[in-house]
Amino acid sequence: xxxxxxxxxxxxxxxxxxxxxxxxxxxxxxxxxxxxxxxxxxxxxxxxxxxxxxxxxxxxxxxxxxxxxxxxxxxxxxxxxxxxxxxxxxxxxxxxxxxxxxxxxxxxxxxxxxxxxxxxxxxxxxxxxxxxxxxxxxxxxxxxxxxxxxxxxxxxxxxxxxxxxxxxxxxxxxxxxxxxxxxxxxxxxxxxxxxxxxxxxxxxxxxxxxxxxxxxxxxxxxxxxxxxxxxxxxxxxxxxxxxxxxxxxxxxxxxxxxxxxxxxx
Numbered sequence: 001x002x003x004x005x006x007x008x009x010x011x012x013x014x015x016x017x018x019x020x021x022x023x024x025x026x027x028x029x030x031x032x033x034x035x036x037x038x039x040x041x042x043x044x045x046x047x048x049x050x051x052x053x054x055x056x057x058x059x060x061x062x063x064x065x066x067x068x069x070x071x072x073x074x075x076x077x078x079x080x081x082x083x084x085x086x087x088x089x090x091x092x093x094x095x096x097x098x099x100x101x102x103x104x105x106x107x108x109x110x111x112x113x114x115x116x117x118x119x120x121x122x123x124x125x126x127x128x129x130x131x132x133x134x135x136x137x138x139x140x141x142x143x144x145x146x147x148x149x150x151x152x153x154x155x156x157x158x159x160x161x162x163x164x165x166x167x168x169x170x171x172x173x174x175x176x177x178x179x180x181x182x183x184x185x186x187x188x189x190x191x192x193x194x195x196x197x198x199x200x201x202x203x204x205x206x207x208x209x210x211x212x213x214x215x216x217x218x219x220x221x222x223x224x225x226x227x228x229x230x231x232x233x234x235x236x237x238x239x240x241x242x243x244x245x246x247x248x249x250x251x252x253x254x255x256x257x258x259x260x261x262x263x264x265x
Contacts, residue, residue, distance in 0.1 A: 074184035078152035095134030200263035
C-alpha cells in the first residue's frame, strides 16, 4: 500500500555537494532550510535560553511552555547513520511497510526494542491510524515505505531545523525522525505523562506521512487534534505567540480556545 501523497505545505531545501534537492518536510516547528548531510559530524546547536533569560514568562508559557522539560540525560549526538531494529517473527502480508530504526550512538536504557515496542503499539492500536490504514513492520531485508527513526538531539535539529528554538520531531519525505530530547523528556503540555507524549509524537509525524497538515484547537475544552503542534502548546493563544513570524502551514488565530492534550487521532 502506498502512502497518501504529502500535503505540499513546505518545500525544504537540502544542500549537498553543490546539488539543490527539494525535500518534502512535515514537522512541528517548520524550518527555513534543512541542510544534510553535514560535513563530518552534525554541528552542535546551542540550546534555547531558559524562559527566565528571555523575559518574564506569560501565563501561557507557564501553562504550556515549549521549552524542553527538565528530566533525565538523553543522547545529544549520534553518528548520523541508523540501524534497523529487527522485528519479532514474520511480517504481516499486507499494509504500509515500515521499519523501526535507531541512530548509531543512541543508547536506550532498556534497549532498542523498548522504542520499537511503543511504535508498534501506536501503529496497531484501533484508536490510531490503524483504523484507516494497515501497517506491517519489516526488517532490513525489505525496503520500507516508511522509516520511523529515533534520532539524537543534534541530528534532529540539523534535519528538522531549529528556526524556532525548541526541540521537535519531523517527517522528511518517507522518514519520521523522533527527537531523542523529546523521547526522553516529553513536553510541558503532557506533564508527567511521558508515554502519552510518545504516542502523540508517533501519531503526529505519521499523520504528516499520510498527507495531513497542522490543525489548531477547534473548541475550548475539547481534546487537541493529533495534528495540532502539541509539543509547543495546546491552546491557540500560546501557539500563535510561540510561532509568530514562522509559517506553520495553518492560520493560528489567538482566539482564547484551549484544548486538552490528546495523543490519538
